[in-house]
Amino acid sequence: MRKIVALDENEEAILTAGLRSKKLKKKEFLLKEGQVCTANYFVLKGCLRMYFIREDGVEQIIQFAIENWWITDFQSLDWQQPSRFYIQAIEGAEVAILDRTHLPALCARLPQLDHYLRLIVQRAFAAAQQKLFLIHTLSGEERYHHFNDNFPQFIQRIPQYMIASYLGFTPEFVSKIKTRRK
Amino acid sequence: MRKIVALDENEEAILTAGLRSKKLKKKEFLLKEGQVCTANYFVLKGCLRMYFIREDGVEQIIQFAIENWWITDFQSLDWQQPSRFYIQAIEGAEVAILDRTHLPALCARLPQLDHYLRLIVQRAFAAAQQKLFLIHTLSGEERYHHFNDNFPQFIQRIPQYMIASYLGFTPEFVSKIKTRRK
Numbered sequence: 237m238r239k240i241v242a243l244d245e246n247e248e249a250i251l252t253a254g255l256r257s258k259k260l261k262k263k264e265f266l267l268k269e270g271q272v273c274t275a276n277y278f279v280l281k282g283c284l285r286m287y288f289i290r291e292d293g294v295e296q297i298i299q300f301a302i303e304n305w306w307i308t309d310f311q312s313l314d315w316q317q318p319s320r321f322y323i324q325a326i327e328g329a330e331v332a333i334l335d336r337t338h339l340p341a342l343c344a345r346l347p348q349l350d351h352y353l354r355l356i357v358q359r360a361f362a363a364a365q366q367k368l369f370l371i372h373t374l375s376g377e378e379r380y381h382h383f384n385d386n387f388p389q390f391i392q393r394i395p396q397y398m399i400a401s402y403l404g405f406t407p408e409f410v411s412k413i414k415t416r417r418k
Numbered sequence: 419m420r421k422i423v424a425l426d427e428n429e430e431a432i433l434t435a436g437l438r439s440k441k442l443k444k445k446e447f448l449l450k451e452g453q454v455c456t457a458n459y460f461v462l463k464g465c466l467r468m469y470f471i472r473e474d475g476v477e478q479i480i481q482f483a484i485e486n487w488w489i490t491d492f493q494s495l496d497w498q499q500p501s502r503f504y505i506q507a508i509e510g511a512e513v514a515i516l517d518r519t520h521l522p523a524l525c526a527r528l529p530q531l532d533h534y535l536r537l538i539v540q541r542a543f544a545a546a547q548q549k550l551f552l553i554h555t556l557s558g559e560e561r562y563h564h565f566n567d568n569f570p571q572f573i574q575r576i577p578q579y580m581i582a583s584y585l586g587f588t589p590e591f592v593s594k595i596k597t598r599r600k
Contacts, residue, residue, distance in 0.1 A: 310547070314540055350536050364550075369503075
């Protein structure tokens with residue numbers, strides 16, 4: 237957070253007191269379809285994915301989050317509706333939890349928090365807009381290389397079939413592309 | 419904005435002074451591919467669309483904005499990169515312009531602005547996540563009806579071929595669906 241807004245020691249203490257941390261085992265869930273999302277999650281350690289179950293029963297991943305990324309379902313969080321998504325740890329992980337109920341008091345004491353969170357969400361939204369652009373302008377193979385070049389740290393630690401799900405193709409297609417590039 | 423955060427008369431005056439308005443003719447652009455986006459736009463009157471040109475030369479719409487909606491390319495705005503998108507008035511329109519260069523001073527005087535803008539962007543991001551969900555879980559016809567039921571005000575005033583572009587199918591497909599429902 238200090239990369240984006242200035243925080244003195246006192247403010248840092250306020251922020252830390254407003255968060256709680258949680259350790260997750262591999263495959264443990266932070267959110268399941270049908271539950272109402274109660275928090276925004278900041279990844280301290282490990283890797284998480286957000287996905288839903290398509291009509292044909294296949295898991296469709298829409299977001300990954302590694303260290304220093306936020307992840308949540310804003311539709312469910314802001315409107316307190318049952319979620320359509322799952323948020324799950326891909327590997328052992330630890331998250332800082334920013335509870336919905338703590339946020340107003342925290343923002344009142346730390347006005348920078350609104351500013352920081354606004355920039356974070358803007359980046360996530362911008363990434364979603366770019367993803368739509370890439371889907372329509374790059375071939376599957378180009379999209380894989382684009383992801384590979386821009387997010388090498390994800391490619392290294394995330395199982396290939398999950399990368400395939402995120403990019404919208406089959407694991408076999410990813411194998412084929414990787415073989416071709418070698 | 420008053421629907422989301424409290425503003426007294428003095429604060430309202432600060433906000434108004436920080437914005438400028440612009441009238442747009444039908445088909446006039448606020449942003450073109452290759453330009454660096456300088457502002458966030460709030461629609462006072464009329465209807466705008468954001469789109470890009472696909473590799474096959476077809477226009478792909480990713481967002482509409484009518485009265486009381488914001489529209490911008492955050493990737494270009496926040497990182498000051500050339501945009502991949504066009505923002506264009508579909509009909510005669512008027513927008514309030516929140517200039518990037520004015521924003522820090524405005525947020526310093528109106529801390530609610532960060533809070534308000536954060537919630538607005540969260541809603542837009544949530545909508546983008548939901549759109550991905552709908553693409554993978556509803557048929558084309560179901561998606562049209564979903565859009566129709568949730569955004570009737572868009573269906574009424576936006577040309578059919580633009581709705582088709584936004585939903586990712588051909589204008590002929592929309593005609594077929596509409597005939598079937600009558």
